[in-house]
Amino acid sequence: MRPCVASLPPLDVRYEPVTAAVPGDDVLAVIGYGAAFESGTDPRVLRVALEPMSQPCVEVWRSTARVEHGRDGALCWSNDGDYGFFAIEIDEVDDDIGAAAQAAYRQLLVHVEASTTPHILRLWNFIDAINEGDGDDERYRRFCEGRARGMAQFHDACYPAATAIGGHDGRRRLLVYGLSAREAGTPIENPRQVSAWRYPRQYGRTAPTFARAMSTPAGQLLISGTAAVVGHASQHDQDLRAQISETLANLDSLVAAAQGRFGERAVLKAYVRDAADAQGVRQAIATHAAQLGEVLLLRGDICRRELLVEIDGMQDLPV
Ligand code: 3EB
Numbered sequence: 458m459r460p461c462v463a464s465l466p467p468l469d470v471r472y473e474p475v476t477a478a479v480p481g482d483d484v485l486a487v488i489g490y491g492a493a494f495e496s497g498t499d500p501r502v503l504r505v506a507l508e509p510m511s512q513p514c515v516e517v518w519r520s521t522a523r524v525e526h527g528r529d530g531a532l533c534w535s536n537d538g539d540y541g542f543f544a545i546e547i548d549e550v551d552d553d554i555g556a557a558a559q560a561a562y563r564q565l566l567v568h569v570e571a572s573t574t575p576h577i578l579r580l581w582n583f584i585d586a587i588n589e590g591d592g593d594d595e596r597y598r599r600f601c602e603g604r605a606r607g608m609a610q611f612h613d614a615c616y617p618a619a620t621a622i623g624g625h626d627g628r629r630r631l632l633v634y635g636l637s638a639r640e641a642g643t644p645i646e647n648p649r650q651v652s653a654w655r656y657p658r659q660y661g662r663t664a665p666t667f668a669r670a671m672s673t674p675a676g677q678l679l680i681s682g683t684a685a686v687v688g689h690a691s692q693h694d695q696d697l698r699a700q701i702s703e704t705l706a707n708l709d710s711l712v713a714a715a716q717g718r719f720g721e722r723a724v725l726k727a728y729v730r731d732a733a734d735a736q737g738v739r740q741a742i743a744t745h746a747a748q749l750g751e752v753l754l755l756r757g758d759i760c761r762r763e764l765l766v767e768i769d770g771m772q773d774l775p776v
Contacts, residue, residue: 463776464640465539465675469519470724470771472751485518485535486542488634490755492626500526500533503544503634505583506626507728510735510754516724518542518636532568541574544634554584554596555603557631562607569637577617578642578671579679580635587623588762597621597760598661600631605663613654614644619667620682620769622728623758636679644668645678647711651689660689665760669711676774678715682728683707684759684767694763697734701741704768717774723750725770728757738766 468485475494480487480501487502489495493513496504501524518540526535532545545565549557569575582604587597600621608616617635646652646669653665671679685692685703693699705719712719727738735754742752759767 463674463676465638465673466521467675467677467773468540468636468673471517471519472514472724472753473517475513475515480517482523483520485520485524485537485540486516487518488516489513490753500528501535501542503533505632506624506628507583507622507755507757510729510732510756511739514753516753529568530564532564534568534572536572536574538573539639541569541572541637542634543568543637544632547631549629549631552629553599554629554631555599555606558582558600558603558633559607561631561633562604565633565635566608566610572637574637574639576639576641577635577637578673580617580619580633580667582619582621583632584621584623585627585629585631586625587621587758587760593662595661597623598663601661601665602663605666608666611666613652614668616644616654616666616668618644618669618671618679618681620767621665621760622682622755622767623760625758638674640674642671642673642679645670645672645711645715647683647707648714649687649707649710656689670715672715672774676776677771678712678717678774679771680708680711680769682759682767682769683711684761684764686764691761691763695765697737697765698741700765701738702745704766705742705745708768712772715774717772719772721773721775723770723772725750725752725768727752727754728759728767728769729754730756730758730765732756734765742768
């Protein structure tokens with residue numbers, strides 16, 4: 458279980474207005490969204506090609522210590538001694554998303570394992586045209602196969618928390634970024650959901666390799682992409698309102714499993730498949746949990762076609 462005394466300082470994650478200023482010495486990462494965001498040359502500044510559905514902003518990860526940063530081949534990194542940020546982009550060759558995933562994970566694991574922050578807490582994956590292809594040929598399923606090959610040294614029940622979302626910028630380029638730490642976190646599963654790595658064969662040859670959440674050594678909860686999946690089955694086919702309610706019920710249950718209450722100083726993202734659904738999603742989240750902070754809405758495809766919305770983020774756990 459989580460230690461009673463936090464052994465790392467908390468990571469400060471918040472949304473801020475976009476500026477052209479160079480990030481200060483205390484910044485681990487700046488993540489901007491959509492075609493309008495310019496990432497420049499600082500390895501800590503990353504562009505995710507999903508369009509924001511509201512006022513453009515950046516997500517800033519701030520440290521309490523001095524941050525070093527650099528590049529290692531295709532990989533960008535930063536490190537403050539307690540936490541590491543890393544990001545890698547790999548072009549697909551001949552549309553082979555599986556091979557790109559395997560290569561990205563191999564490279565990022567070599568980097569992270571050799572670093573002073575070798576414990577991966579959280580990973581984000583952005584995949585072009587994630588639902589293209591049918592059955593086991595669907596690009597998401599082929600991504601899962603390559604990812605599992607690339608992270609073969611991980612055991613069930615030890616996977617990091619993760620998000621996998623699809624974009625449409627027409628570039629067959631996989632982006633994986635993440636957060637690691639000097640000390641390991643504790644993976645958390647959701648009692649309402651079958652663990653993803655135990656999904657039955659019908660969802661693909663290789664089950665997805667992620668934990669539902671990660672409780673960090675600083676007492677924060679990193680929440681994986683969460684959708685209207687109960688057991689292993691998608692619920693409320695094409696019904697946005699019902700999918701949001703189910704997703705929020707999953708989040709309540711997941712955070713309770715980590716001894717927290719969903720919404721405590723939460724920093725959330727909602728991914729919506731259809732831009733027209735953005736306002737409905739925002740309202741439903743606000744109604745469910747009035748104390749929730751800002752929710753960043755992004756247009757993105759969820760890895761199962763019938764799912765219209767997914768929510769991820771982080772929040773504090775009670776001391
Ligand atoms: C699900 O519950 C929804 O493959 O890394 C959510 C979070 C989902 C992460 C991943 C997939 C992933 O299965 C999809």
